Amino acid sequence: MAGFERHEHDVLIVGAGGAGLRAAIEAAAAGASVGLVCKSLLGKAHTVMAEGGVAAALANVDERDSWEVHFADTMRGGQYLNDWRMAELHARESPDRVRELEAWGALMDRTPDGRILQRNFGGHAYPRLAHVGDRTGLEMIRTLQDHGVHQGMDVFMECTVTRLLLDGGRVAGAFAYDRERGRFQVFGAKAVVLATGGIGKAYQITSNSWEYTGDGHALAYHAGAELMDMEFIQFHPTGMVWPPSVRGILVTEGVRGEGGVLRNSEGRRFMFDDIPALYKEQTADSPEEGWRYVVGDRDARRPPELLTRDHVARCIVREVKEGRGSPHGGAFLDIAWISEKIPDAPAHIRRKLPGMYHQFKALADIDITEEPMEVGPTTHYVMGGVRVDADTQMSNVPGLFAAGECAAGLHGANRLGGNSLSDLLVFGKRAGEYAARFASENAAPPLDPEQVAAAERHSLAPFANNGGEGPYQVQEDLQKLMQNQVGIVRTEDDLASALEDIEALKERAANVAVTGNREYNPGWHTALDLDCLLTVSEAATRAAIGRRESRGAHSRVDYPAKDPDWGCYNLVLWKDADGNMKSRREPVRKLPGRLTRIIEEQG
Amino acid sequence: MAESTFRVWRGDGETGGFQDYTIETTTGMVVLDAVHRIQAEQANDLAVRWNCKAGRCGSCSAEVNGMPKLMCMTRLSDLPMDEPVTIEPMKAFPLVRDLVTDVSWNYRVKENIAAFQPREPDNEDGTWEIFQEDVDRVMEFRKCIECFLCQDVCHVLRDHHLHEEFIGPRFMVHVAALEMHPLDTGDRLETLRKDQGVGYCNITKCCTKVCPETITITDNAIIPLKERVVDRAYDPLAKLLRVVRRKGTPA
Numbered sequence: 001m002a003g004f005e006r007h008e009h010d011v012l013i014v015g016a017g018g019a020g021l022r023a024a025i026e027a028a029a030a031g032a033s034v035g036l037v038c039k040s041l042l043g044k045a046h047t048v049m050a051e052g053g054v055a056a057a058l059a060n061v062d063e064r065d066s067w068e069v070h071f072a073d074t075m076r077g078g079q080y081l082n083d084w085r086m087a088e089l090h091a092r093e094s095p096d097r098v099r100e101l102e103a104w105g106a107l108m109d110r111t112p113d114g115r116i117l118q119r120n121f122g123g124h125a126y127p128r129l130a131h132v133g134d135r136t137g138l139e140m141i142r143t144l145q146d147h148g149v150h151q152g153m154d155v156f157m158e159c160t161v162t163r164l165l166l167d168g169g170r171v172a173g174a175f176a177y178d179r180e181r182g183r184f185q186v187f188g189a190k191a192v193v194l195a196t197g198g199i200g201k202a203y204q205i206t207s208n209s210w211e212y213t214g215d216g217h218a219l220a221y222h223a224g225a226e227l228m229d230m231e232f233i234q235f236h237p238t239g240m241v242w243p244p245s246v247r248g249i250l251v252t253e254g255v256r257g258e259g260g261v262l263r264n265s266e267g268r269r270f271m272f273d274d275i276p277a278l279y280k281e282q283t284a285d286s287p288e289e290g291w292r293y294v295v296g297d298r299d300a301r302r303p304p305e306l307l308t309r310d311h312v313a314r315c316i317v318r319e320v321k322e323g324r325g326s327p328h329g330g331a332f333l334d335i336a337w338i339s340e341k342i343p344d345a346p347a348h349i350r351r352k353l354p355g356m357y358h359q360f361k362a363l364a365d366i367d368i369t370e371e372p373m374e375v376g377p378t379t380h381y382v383m384g385g386v387r388v389d390a391d392t393q394m395s396n397v398p399g400l401f402a403a404g405e406c407a408a409g410l411h412g413a414n415r416l417g418g419n420s421l422s423d424l425l426v427f428g429k430r431a432g433e434y435a436a437r438f439a440s441e442n443a444a445p446p447l448d449p450e451q452v453a454a455a456e457r458h459s460l461a462p463f464a465n466n467g468g469e470g471p472y473q474v475q476e477d478l479q480k481l482m483q484n485q486v487g488i489v490r491t492e493d494d495l496a497s498a499l500e501d502i503e504a505l506k507e508r509a510a511n512v513a514v515t516g517n518r519e520y521n522p523g524w525h526t527a528l529d530l531d532c533l534l535t536v537s538e539a540a541t542r543a544a545i546g547r548r549e550s551r552g553a554h555s556r557v558d559y560p561a562k563d564p565d566w567g568c569y570n571l572v573l574w575k576d577a578d579g580n581m582k583s584r585r586e587p588v589r590k591l592p593g594r595l596t597r598i599i600e601e602q603g
Numbered sequence: 604m605a606e607s608t609f610r611v612w613r614g615d616g617e618t619g620g621f622q623d624y625t626i627e628t629t630t631g632m633v634v635l636d637a638v639h640r641i642q643a644e645q646a647n648d649l650a651v652r653w654n655c656k657a658g659r660c661g662s663c664s665a666e667v668n669g670m671p672k673l674m675c676m677t678r679l680s681d682l683p684m685d686e687p688v689t690i691e692p693m694k695a696f697p698l699v700r701d702l703v704t705d706v707s708w709n710y711r712v713k714e715n716i717a718a719f720q721p722r723e724p725d726n727e728d729g730t731w732e733i734f735q736e737d738v739d740r741v742m743e744f745r746k747c748i749e750c751f752l753c754q755d756v757c758h759v760l761r762d763h764h765l766h767e768e769f770i771g772p773r774f775m776v777h778v779a780a781l782e783m784h785p786l787d788t789g790d791r792l793e794t795l796r797k798d799q800g801v802g803y804c805n806i807t808k809c810c811t812k813v814c815p816e817t818i819t820i821t822d823n824a825i826i827p828l829k830e831r832v833v834d835r836a837y838d839p840l841a842k843l844l845r846v847v848r849r850k851g852t853p854a
Contacts, residue, residue, distance in 0.1 A: 040652075040654055040660075040662065041652070041662065041706065041710075042710065043660075043749055044654045044655075044660040044661070044662050045654075046654075046655075048654075048655065048659055048660045048748075049655050049657070049659055049660070099729065099730055102730070102731065103721055103724075103729070104719065105719035105721070105781075105784065105786075105787075107733070107738045107741065107742070107745060107784070107785075108738070109735065109738065110733055110734055110735040110738055112735075113732075114731075114732035114733055114734050115730070115732070132738070132742070132745075133742075135659070135746065138659065138745075138746075138748065139745060142745070146713070146718065146719065147718070147719070149710075149713065149714050150714070150718040155710075157707070157710075180699055180703075180705070209653075209654040209655050209656065209660075210653065210654065211654065242631070243629075243630045243631020243632075244629060244630065244631060245629070245631045245632045245633060245636045246631065246633075246656075246657075249656065249657045250657070355659070358658070359657060359658065362658065362676055362678075363631070363633070363657075363676070363678070364631070470643075470647045471647070472642070472643040472647065473643075476643075514647060514648070515647050515648050516647070516648030517648075519615070519650075519699070519700055520650040520699050520700045520701070520703050521647075521648045521650065522642060522647070522648065522649065522650060522651065523642075523647030523648045524648070526647075
């Protein structure tokens with residue numbers, strides 16, 4: 001394989017956000033040689049955007065909290081489609097993972113007696129999110145990055161994997177290009193961990209960066225791994241809506257955790273108008289009770305603004321649709337009102353939400369300590385991903401692991417805020433640990449020159465397509481399509497026509513042409529990302545057609561109710577021998593009695 | 604809707620020049636939006652580095668009308684739009700292409716700074732007692748998003764190219780964050796003096812001025828580090844004591 005730069009590692013990790021870095025640290029600690037490949041510079045991955053905090057039942061603020069309550073909250077939030085074992089491991093292990101961050105240098109906000117402070121968040125029964133202001137993700141990724149680079153690992157920054165290489169049914173490595181020079185990199189590895197994050201760039205309005213093109217999902221799918229729960233895409237209820245250039249940028253749920261309320265154009269707190277039965281018992285009856293909850297009254301129930309994200313997003317859409325939206329098609333999110341309740345509220349807001357204060361001041365000329373923000377739903381997170389074993393995070397392809405957003409199972413039909421950072425830590429660690437173990441028990445597989453040659457041909461194809469259209473128009477058309485037809489509210493007709501349109505876009509994508517050379521050429525990179533975007537878009541659309549009910553983040557106008565029968569199944573997708581995407585219903589794994597009892601006890 | 608012209612640097616480390624692009628601009632646009640529009644409509648291969656587009660990741664650093672800025676947080680409404688907006692890459696690092704520079708030197712520097720070393724845990728369960736005041740003291744330094752604009756504007760790096768002798772403001776902030784961390788027990792002062800060039804900074808405060816996170820780099824990080832180094836290395840009384848001790852040591 002002359003002409004390529006060759007690398008050999010025990011464990012290759014694709015993606016260097018929270019999950020990838022945590023996996024790399026664990027695999028290196030186990031003695032494996034580790035290669036860490038990331039599309040951006042180290043420390044810039046999407047984890048840096050996480051604002052609210054990391055969920056862990058430390059019980060520092062409310063001693064009634066425990067892993068059992070966290071487990072039950074996670075299952076309820078996921079409408080019981082979660083893999084129970086992942087939900088259990090996550091709830092049990094996240095406190096240790098958070099404390100470990102502190103031992104590596106992370107500094108989080110404190111309780112008066114010097115322990116890690118925790119804040120309220122949607123769907124969590126007690127204050128559970130360890131945080132530092134509203135920049136928890138930055139603290140976490142910087143801690144992992146700084147700890148990781150002193151552990152000894154080879155980091156390949158600005159390097160994009162386009163194909164996984166296989167040996168028989170087993171993973172054998174990966175084919176990649178570096179952005180800077182466009183040189184091809186061939187990685188041989190005994191085990192590969194995918195930690196590539198989500199698929200938000202398939203949509204027009206998203207809180208996700210350019211990197212979020214579903215690479216891990218698509219790489220795994222084309223290598224023979226199964227995807228699961230792809231119909232469940234989280235639309236975060238509060239993204240910025242104005243001005244147009246910032247549309248979609250995240251407004252942290254922490255605003256609501258600190259007492260922010262949602263109002264429509266008539267000034268009404270519309271979240272009180274529709275409280276789902278599953279949460280009736282846990283939700284405040286009055287604004288007054290909601291405020292008492294915010295300030296820590298243990299007898300008060302949480303305000304309806306802190307219901308799960310799927311529900312809050314749909315309520316905002318309803319208000320806009322019925323003509324009660326804000327001027328730019330959203331709802332009003334007001335934190336300034338707390339000045340009625342506490343002295344020196346502006347300083348308090350600036351201290352607890354410094355990033356939000358700065359973001360609105362700089363980008364929208366809004367002072368959030370004085371006036372409400374305009375917010376609306378933005379594509380934020382995909383619950384679906386690579387189907388993995390709960391304990392090891394290995395997919396059905398031997399040696400291929402997945403962790404974090406690109407893996408499925410923990411969150412079921414809807415993810416609770418704060419459960420993503422803890423997911424990255426708990427399952428990043430597990431993936432790294434078991435990948436290292438797999439590597440120690442298996443010899444290095446040979447690389448197949450024909451697969452490498454095919455990957456090279458695929459990568460170079462856009463340069464040969466002289467005179468075709470550029471990649472940006474195809475990307476934009478796909479984003480519009482997904483936004484309008486595979487969005488928050490879905491119908492069979494829209495979805496079916498979306499599937500046809502995706503086929504047409506695949507043909508256009510195969511013919512896009514790029515100009516310039518291979519050195520740091522975003523046109524070329526965008527052309528190659530299209531393959532992954534189209535694969536995950538097809539997966540999301542097929543799964544959405546398949547699930548004929550409304551549950552969690554998946555909402556069908558033609559099947560508006562929850563169907564108890566569908567509550568027993570996950571949807572699994574895979575690629576058949578002819579290269580077609582197939583789906584089947586897979587029974588949800590039955591909970592053992594000890595966990596059923598926990599759920600019953602938690603009401 | 605209005606038409607505006609952007610004068611963008613195109614080229615690699617060897618050849619290149621400014622090229623004008625005229626595009627339609629809309630309400631609320633930032634410089635990065637303009638670059639993206641140029642990229643999508645007129646120059647597909649225009650190289651630019653970016654990620655979060657919300658001032659949180661520190662990827663899209665460049666010089667806008669000569670000022671080091673994050674392109675995603677620089678609004679067109681704050682610039683004089685009756686003349687072309689100049690966008691060029693950072694100057695303290697080797698150019699890769701167009702607006703992208705090779706910032707890998709920064710990562711190598713960081714690897715050579717001694718890692719965090721916590722004291723023994725305070726509690727049996729392996730946890731520590733840390734109070735909010737302790738967190739607040741270093742919080743400013745920990746806001747750093749590693750955009751490297753402070754490195755770009757530092758004359759020791761930008762004009763004198765002393766990258767091998769001086770770690771630059773970003774890493775002074777990093778060392779300060781470690782040295783003032785409530786749990787850290789490491790000692791980085793000798794390295795700071797001998798290998799990392801703390802003496803090169805002559806406090807012009809350019810770094811502080813360009814920091815998008817408004818970290819008071821010079822006053823709160825660099826000057827205290829300089830003071831600590833001076834206290835350690837040049838305090839006459841301490842020096843005398845060291846001499847006496849050395850003389851007292853049997854050969």
